[in-house]
Amino acid sequence: MPELPEVEVVVQSLRGQLAGGRLAAARFSGKRLRHAFPKQAVDRLIGEPLQNVTRRAKFVLLEFPSGWLAIHLGMSGAAQVCDSTTPPEKHDHVRLGFHLPNQQTCDLIYNDPRRFGSLQWIEKSQVNDLQSVGALLGESATGIEPFDPHFTGQLLFEKSRSIRAAIKPWLMQGSTVVGVGNIYACEALYASGIHPARAAGAVSLARYDRLATSIREILQSAIDAGGSTIRDFVNADGVRGRYGQSHQVYGREGTPCPTCKRPIRRMIQQQRSTFYCYGCQR
């Protein structure tokens, strides 16, 4: 479900709805997610104030005085804030009850049919900045944030010199730049005219400059549009994203390329669909 824009949209709506809240209760379905649910840590969190909601790579970070509760939405996860009386639904796995400043209460519900997502706990004592939080969460969260001013074409160029693998799966790994998943990798490569199967180490600095710019612009436009909804993405208010209407190649196999009118093609890389224009991308 979520790449960086979708996660950012969820973070922003959670931040608004949970501001000033204090964790009051936690329930877990018991079903195995990607990682074991950190039950002990979450139980100890009860009573602590939620200080902030932020994002690192594709993780939603709920910040408490003692650490971060990191939520990953996997492919099909959703984090929504509901009234405490909202009845449970199928695939609800975690329910966090909050007391809000105005004497109100609400529940943050984590629902995930495929269970590729997870909740992990990062103790603040072992970590001092968000960069190291990412490193503790996994390989896919080790790269630079695309909106960090240090993310440039020059950086992509330098990091890619010894890479013979295709540029698209290399980008998606998250060890160089984080948050670029299947949709936005396809879109950004199309926007910068780079063939997704080209070896990462065989792309020039000038083209990496264009790619870095495209990545930032496309991610920002997607955030502004509330994210992409392919089938089921909703933000924490249950609202769907509108960026899907702006996809130039993703999910558009057979339709004419917006630039040269040749049909968009689909191929498989690392078991993922890649959409591209064989005329415009070299």
Next chain:
DNA sequence: AAGGTAACCTGACTGC
């Protein structure tokens, strides 16, 4: 050590 593959899951959709 880089790079490819299989695996983790459920649900929606297509075609016979």
Next chain:
DNA sequence: TGCAGTCAGGTTACCT
């Protein structure tokens, strides 16, 4: 109506 096959926004353990 049903059944089989395909596909889906991600990540990582495990091969070569």
